[in-house]
Amino acid sequence: MTDKGTEYVENELVTLLEDEQQEFLSQFKKKINVLSLDAILEYVYKKYPKYATKSKIKDNFL
Secondary structure (H helix, E strand, O other): OOHHHHHHHHHHHHHHOOHHHHHHHHHHHHHHHOOOHHHHHHHHHHHOHHHHOOOOOHHHOO
16 A cells, blocks of 8 residues: 555544444454465455455465
């Protein structure tokens, strides 16, 4: 994300959220930032298989 995009999210969008929602997103970001792309794809494809139906790489993860 560009610096301008980050600034917009932080100053305009995040402020619209309740404190509980902001905390949830903060914790989610901490968890997701330490995962590899492969780990994220594996999680998403297994938890939400409909998002893998058109994927050309789904067999690597399912």
